[in-house]
Amino acid sequence: xxxxxxxxxxxxHAHDNHDHSHDHHExxxxxxxxxxxxxxxxxxxxxxxxxxMGVVAMMLSIxxxxxxxxxxxxxxxxxxxxxxxxxxxxxxxxxxxxxLVTIHGTIMVFFVLTGGLSGTFSxxxxxxxxxxxxxxxxxxxxxxxxxxxxxxxxxxxxxFIETGPxxxxxxxxxxxxxxxxxxxxxGLGMTLxxxxxxxxxxxxxxGSINYIVTVLNLRTKGMTMTRLPLTIWAFFxxxxxxxxxxxxxxxxxxxxxxxxxxxTSFYLSDIFISGQAMEQTxxxxxxxxxxxxxxxxxxxxxxxxxxxxxxxxxxxxxSRKPIFGYRAMIGSILAIGFLSFIVWGHHMFITGxxxxxxxxxxxxxxxxxxxxxxxxFNYVTTLWKGNLKLSPAMLFAIGLVSTFVTxxxxxxxxxxxxxxxxxxxxYFVVAHFHIVMGASAIFGMFCGVYHWFPRMFGRMMNNKLGxxxxxxxxxxxxxxxxxxxxxxxxxxxxxxxxxEAFALFENLQSINILITVFAIIGALAQGLxxxxxxxxxxxxxxxxxxxxxxxxxxxTAPVEHLHGNWPGELPTVYRWPYDYSKPGKDVDFVPQTxxxxxxxxxx
Amino acid sequence: MISLLTYAAIILGIVAIARLLKVYELxxxxxxxxxxDAVSYSDNxxxxxxxxxxxxAFFAFCIYLVISYKDNLLPEAASEHGVExxxxxxxxxxxxxxxxxxxxxxxxxxxxxxxxxxGLKATYFAHSTKLxxxxxxxxxxxxxxxxxxxxxxxxxxxxxxxxxxxxxxELFAEQFKWTxxxxxxxxxxxxxxxxxxxxxNPLAIDTTDKNAWDDKISNGEFHIPVNKVVLMYFRSKDxxxxxxxxxxRAQMNCVPGMRTEFHFTPTITTAEMKVKTNNPEFExxxxxxxxxxATHWNMQMKIVVDTExxxxxWLAEQKTFKEKSMAQTAxxxxxxxxx
Numbered sequence: 052x053x054x055x056x057x058x059x060x061x062x063x064h065a066h067d068n069h070d071h072s073h074d075h076h077e078x079x080x081x082x083x084x085x086x087x088x089x090x091x092x093x094x095x096x097x098x099x100x101x102x103x104m105g106v107v108a109m110m111l112s113i114x115x116x117x118x119x120x121x122x123x124x125x126x127x128x129x130x131x132x133x134x135x136x137x138x139x140x141x142x143x144x145x146x147x148x149x150x151l152v153t154i155h156g157t158i159m160v161f162f163v164l165t166g167g168l169s170g171t172f173s174x175x176x177x178x179x180x181x182x183x184x185x186x187x188x189x190x191x192x193x194x195x196x197x198x199x200x201x202x203x204x205x206x207x208x209x210x211f212i213e214t215g216p217x218x219x220x221x222x223x224x225x226x227x228x229x230x231x232x233x234x235x236x237x238g239l240g241m242t243l244x245x246x247x248x249x250x251x252x253x254x255x256x257x258g259s260i261n262y263i264v265t266v267l268n269l270r271t272k273g274m275t276m277t278r279l280p281l282t283i284w285a286f287f288x289x290x291x292x293x294x295x296x297x298x299x300x301x302x303x304x305x306x307x308x309x310x311x312x313x314x315t316s317f318y319l320s321d322i323f324i325s326g327q328a329m330e331q332t333x334x335x336x337x338x339x340x341x342x343x344x345x346x347x348x349x350x351x352x353x354x355x356x357x358x359x360x361x362x363x364x365x366x367x368x369x370s371r372k373p374i375f376g377y378r379a380m381i382g383s384i385l386a387i388g389f390l391s392f393i394v395w396g397h398h399m400f401i402t403g404x405x406x407x408x409x410x411x412x413x414x415x416x417x418x419x420x421x422x423x424x425x426x427x428f429n430y431v432t433t434l435w436k437g438n439l440k441l442s443p444a445m446l447f448a449i450g451l452v453s454t455f456v457t458x459x460x461x462x463x464x465x466x467x468x469x470x471x472x473x474x475x476x477x478y479f480v481v482a483h484f485h486i487v488m489g490a491s492a493i494f495g496m497f498c499g500v501y502h503w504f505p506r507m508f509g510r511m512m513n514n515k516l517g518x519x520x521x522x523x524x525x526x527x528x529x530x531x532x533x534x535x536x537x538x539x540x541x542x543x544x545x546x547x548x549x550x551e552a553f554a555l556f557e558n559l560q561s562i563n564i565l566i567t568v569f570a571i572i573g574a575l576a577q578g579l580x581x582x583x584x585x586x587x588x589x590x591x592x593x594x595x596x597x598x599x600x601x602x603x604x605x606x607t608a609p610v611e612h613l614h615g616n617w618p619g620e621l622p623t624v625y626r627w628p629y630d631y632s633k634p635g636k637d638v639d640f641v642p643q644t645x646x647x648x649x650x651x652x653x654x
Numbered sequence: 655m656i657s658l659l660t661y662a663a664i665i666l667g668i669v670a671i672a673r674l675l676k677v678y679e680l681x682x683x684x685x686x687x688x689x690x691d692a693v694s695y696s697d698n699x700x701x702x703x704x705x706x707x708x709x710x711a712f713f714a715f716c717i718y719l720v721i722s723y724k725d726n727l728l729p730e731a732a733s734e735h736g737v738e739x740x741x742x743x744x745x746x747x748x749x750x751x752x753x754x755x756x757x758x759x760x761x762x763x764x765x766x767x768x769x770x771x772x773g774l775k776a777t778y779f780a781h782s783t784k785l786x787x788x789x790x791x792x793x794x795x796x797x798x799x800x801x802x803x804x805x806x807x808x809x810x811x812x813x814x815x816x817x818x819x820x821x822x823x824e825l826f827a828e829q830f831k832w833t834x835x836x837x838x839x840x841x842x843x844x845x846x847x848x849x850x851x852x853x854x855n856p857l858a859i860d861t862t863d864k865n866a867w868d869d870k871i872s873n874g875e876f877h878i879p880v881n882k883v884v885l886m887y888f889r890s891k892d893x894x895x896x897x898x899x900x901x902x903r904a905q906m907n908c909v910p911g912m913r914t915e916f917h918f919t920p921t922i923t924t925a926e927m928k929v930k931t932n933n934p935e936f937e938x939x940x941x942x943x944x945x946x947x948a949t950h951w952n953m954q955m956k957i958v959v960d961t962e963x964x965x966x967x968w969l970a971e972q973k974t975f976k977e978k979s980m981a982q983t984a985x986x987x988x989x990x991x992x993x
Contacts, residue, residue, distance in 0.1 A: 227893040320911025321848040371776040403914035406812035434764040436777040441701040460750035467804040542900030544943040552952040632776035
């Protein structure tokens with residue numbers, strides 16, 4: 052250990068000298084704000100791009116919710132945004148409905164909750180919390196953002212082409228995604244989707260490799276792995292999941308491109324469409340599903356783990372208590388990370404996959420409930436006998452625990468293959484994953500933004516607006532997604548343009564209106580956040596050095612934008628990050644940089 | 655013009671809020687209300703109370719939903735395995751319901767009870783092996799029960815059956831309709847080859863296969879007998895579809911290039927179900943549950959569960975594939991001659 056930290060120390064000293072010469076010359080606008088290699092600036096770039104994409108995806112969801120609540124009715128807002136072709140006389144076109152659902156899902160899962168969440172907070176916090184000058188490679192980090200930005204642009208642009216964007220669902224199962232004859236969105240729209248996702252994967256890999264290397268090699272003196280804040284553990288494992296699973300999505304996408312453009316038959320077989328028998332035979336659409344979900348399931352945890360890491364940190368800090376079961380939390384993160392690779396088949400129980408294989412996936416999937424339960428109970432125990440400062444960030448963290456549990460338990464039903472037969476692809480699934488993954492992850496993201504805003508911009512966000520934002524959002528999330536369980540148990544399939552074709556669903560209109568009303572309220576409430584965000588960036592109250600009286604290293608670095616994070620030497624770490632309300636101390640926090648007093652035990 | 659005014663109103667609104675906020679912040683500073691703490695005592699107290707309000711409102715909302723929508727949920731399962739699925743579901747629901755209620759109560763109650771105020775000090779409680787063991791082992795035990803029970807049901811549902819004792823049939827999916835085919839007198843479905851698809855032969859049946867000649871094809875609706883195993887095979891012509899029959903708790907994907915299967919025993923006839931649900935219009939239905947294109951939402955077929963006699967009678971009325979093809983050929987020949 053000591054030899055290791057010596058080398059780190061050495062390296063940083065070398066970096067120090069190098070850095071001082073840089074301090075004084077002015078950066079141009081381009082190198083400071085656009086092609087920045089500074090991790091703090093890159094994190095802001097990720098955040099703002101993600102906010103933009105988030106607003107777009109949220110608007111799309113409102114568009115299709117209008118159709119679901121009031122099917123066939125005319126809305127001028129639809130015609131205004133979608134044009135005469137996709138919303139003739141203000142009535143949503145059924146192909147466009149599928150396109151909206153597809154792009155909403157794609158943007159939310161990949162661009163907001165993967166790129167936005169990991170990109171923002173891994174970039175901001177990894178160097179600052181481990182005591183590093185910057186990422187291992189600032190240049191790769193910059194490339195990572197620009198791949199992300201270009202892929203966002205392509206995805207955004209794909210909504211404006213004549214044949215419409217990809218519309219085969221965010222899981223883009225072939226043959227629907229491969230055949231333009233089957234749905235117009237599978238033409239140019241799908242090509243752009245595939246190009247965009249290829250760039251996205253490249254960007255994600257560059258970022259993830261950087262995060263892994265940085266966490267392993269650039270920790271400051273004394274920052275052992277078991278003194279890392281849980282945020283860093285979560286980002287670290289997330290990055291490993293990304294590196295192992297995203298290339299598989301890339302492979303899946305590449306083979307799909309081959310099938311679409313070069314006449315191969317990886318996924319296509321025995322298809323008769325538009326009066327023609329296609330040449331391709333011997334492939335299997337089920338192969339695509341295996342490849343897709345080999346990424347797709349770890350992806351769920353790529354989305355969730357950073358949120359869980361962020362909230363662990365915030366709940367501990369704002370409860371003024373150490374996180375309960377620090378090592379169990381690390382163990383859970385590792386266990387979830389490992390298990391996430393051997394559960395993908397639970398998305399495929401009824402695809403014609405061998406039922407015995409299904410049994411294996413039932414077993415592994417339900418195992419994941421154990422580390423998840425440990426995490427939930429540890430959160431609750433951390434609150435117990437705390438001294439809770441209910442900041443907006445803390446409220447979102449508490450909200451996350453609630454949605455994580457509420458959405459998590461229904462996963463047990465879906466993981467049970469026998470039960471999945473009847474609820475597969477119904478609104479029950481939509482309810483489940485929006486609560487456990489969508490709401491939890493976005494709450495984690497809001498939590499992070501409110502908590503680290505002072506670290507990003509040197510100013511505080513307005514608490515009152517934050518409270519209003521939280522409560523309306525929280526109520527709206529449950530108001531939208533909880534009733535969907537009931538719709539699912541009525542047997543309503545997801546991705547239905549209208550429920551009017553079935554007598555079975557005729558009493559569901561009022562519940563669909565209820566959902567849409569909550570969705571609109573929830574969407575409007577995000578205006579509070581966006582206003583608060585941009586207003587506080589320029590006009591917010593100036594923040595103190597350490598506004599939340601937190602122990603971690605990022606609050607020891609000066610607020611002003613400084614390349615290299617700390618002037619002079621890097622801080623040295625003497626203890627774990629969770630010494631809150633430690634007995635025998637005058638104040639209720641002891642930063643990691645404070646040496647142990649004589650006779651003090653670490654923890 | 656109106657849209658211009660709308661934009662102007664929105665922009666002015668935002669500016670107004672910004673100004674108000676600034677005034678509010680300044681006045682708070684002047685009054686000396688500003689706390690040293692990042693979160694003021696009154697904010698803490700207010701949000702803590704809201705936690706409890708939310709907890710009650712949330713549970714009230716859940717109860718409201720259960721009461722007002724329980725009659726809309728699927729009626730009792732109309733198949734043998736469906737009944738078992740429903741009891742497994744209820745068993746799981748009981749366990750997860752308890753966890754859901756208990757954890758949410760503890761979470762919001764603690765968030766309320768321990769809000770920061772003068773004199774309150776947090777307890778330094780970093781870990782407890784005993785507690786952590788409890789909440790690793792207890793969930794593990796419950797999950798073991800769930801897994802064992804669940805897999806027992808699953809294995810029963812998916813274990814192969816003797817096709818001689820079953821009604822053998824096929825559901826053929828295409829954008830955006832279903833076609834049913836029965837094995838006919840020999841109860842064996844004829845071979846198919848997708849390249850044979852034609853207007854006259856939409857199911858791509860191999861006409862040289864003798865087993866196919868007595869196959870019976872039905873559009874619009876299909877019948878199955880009560881209390882007899884139905885072995886269904888599934889094919890797709892174009893993209894993925896999923897044959898979902900919610901009343902029977904039955905579902906299987908239809909995959910181009912691959913034949914999938916599912917079997918179940920219906921236990922309640924359509925006529926009986928009309929009485930049970932007190933709905934004379936009640937019908938069983940087959941719907942598509944895998945995104946398949948523009949009219950995915952209306953790809954359906956009526957299912958009728960008959961008594962054995964009624965089923966035989968209905969089936970006898972259906973023409974065989976051979977009869978149908980010959981009739982079709984006759985018509986086409988006629989058309990050709992007339993031209």
